[in-house]
Amino acid sequence: MKLTFIDASHPLYPQELELRYQVLRAPLGFDRSSVKFPFDAESLHLVAVDDGRVVGCVLFHPEGPHTGRLFQMAVEPSRQKTGLGAQLVCTLEEALVARGIQEVTLHARAHVAGFYEKLGYEVYGKPFVEVGIPHLHMRRRL
Numbered sequence: 001m002k003l004t005f006i007d008a009s010h011p012l013y014p015q016e017l018e019l020r021y022q023v024l025r026a027p028l029g030f031d032r033s034s035v036k037f038p039f040d041a042e043s044l045h046l047v048a049v050d051d052g053r054v055v056g057c058v059l060f061h062p063e064g065p066h067t068g069r070l071f072q073m074a075v076e077p078s079r080q081k082t083g084l085g086a087q088l089v090c091t092l093e094e095a096l097v098a099r100g101i102q103e104v105t106l107h108a109r110a111h112v113a114g115f116y117e118k119l120g121y122e123v124y125g126k127p128f129v130e131v132g133i134p135h136l137h138m139r140r141r142l
Helices: 011-029 082-099 111-118
Strands: 002-006 043-048 053-065 067-075 103-109 124-128 132-140
Touching: 011 043, 011 053, 043 082, 043 103, 053 082, 067 082, 067 124, 082 103, 082 111, 111 124, 111 132
Parallel strands: 067 103
Antiparallel strands: 002 043, 043 053, 053 067, 103 132, 124 132
16 A cells, blocks of 8 residues: 555546545435535645555645634545554644644544544643534644
């Protein structure tokens, strides 16, 4: 398996979008258009590729010179709980530190907040509902 950074013009981008849809939106009843964000082109995309297939991804959108938001973290269901998600986040964070990013925020689905807490993220603010399910604000200083 290889972790690689891509952008919205890369040939693997459609596979990334499909993985994001299948893991994050289809189970909630959303359509495919709900997975693409207006700022996808300005975001950093890290994908895990195995045998030519995207099996995991995480994105980061800068929101200031030293901060930004991690979003659309998705791992193929058969590969969840294997360490791939943590590997994606840690690899992304290494690249962010090299770019001068000092803090990462995210909106975590409440049922996976523990995953991010193990990686050093802390809950802040009040819980909220996004895409129809409970979420928590989380952040980490790099």
